[in-house]
Amino acid sequence: MLNNSSSGAAMKPAETRGFTIRLNGELTTLNINPAKRMLDVIRDDLRLTGTKRSCEIGRCGACMILVDGEQMNSCLLMAYQCEGKSVTTIEGAAQDEGVPDCVQRAFLEEGGYQCGYCTPGMVLSAKALLDRVPDPTDDDIEEALSGNLCRCTGYGGIWRSVKRAAELRRTKDDIG
Incomplete structure (x- = not known):
């Protein structure tokens, strides 16, 4: 001791x-x-x-x-x-069997990452937003991501990813 x-x-x-x-x-x-x-x-x-x-x-x-x-x-x-x-x-965050959920899929499709270091936090922040607000406005997205920094300045791709994730969720809801 x-x-x-x-x-x-x-x-x-x-x-x-x-x-x-x-x-x-x-x-x-x-x-x-x-x-x-x-x-x-x-x-x-x-x-x-x-x-x-x-x-x-x-x-x-x-x-x-x-x-x-x-x-x-x-x-x-x-x-x-x-x-x-x-x-x-x-x-x-992934669905069963490791299948990416809509937010992860959108980040891949829209290039919502560069070095990838901020990506886990961005994905979870986007997921929390879309769970609360299925069709977010630009102000909603800005507020939801305000606690996350991307040092590679990849915000354009991140923004598109959140919008795409909302679209994918709506489509998924419409289908099944």
Whole structure:
């Protein structure tokens, strides 16, 4: 154990406890420190590396996840804040059997990515928007993506991708 130099008292290691979330549709229980950041839980404990580590201060959106369908920067969330909730990472955005959903398909079709680093966060932000607003206006898209930065300035492709995803969802709803 380490000693605290000011008081000489032994410092306790970080306490862990059982922690349960519904991760990408599956009930998941981990034994972790509840004050651990969700970004670290997702990448380090769960080994899901689609959620990107970037600014680590909630400004870029590369670490975006959905918590009960709402966009959240995982670098700003502690594990205890997600306990008992549904958490979706980019790995959970695909349909069954790994088939891309409409948003992912639109990003591929419209070139909504360049280097790809921001893409997971953009896709999840677009997904959250379209779940709330099936036919978004330009203002809706701007607001929904305002927490995501693309350092390659690929916003034209991203914008087209969101509009295309809305169209694909409408077509899918009309068909089946």
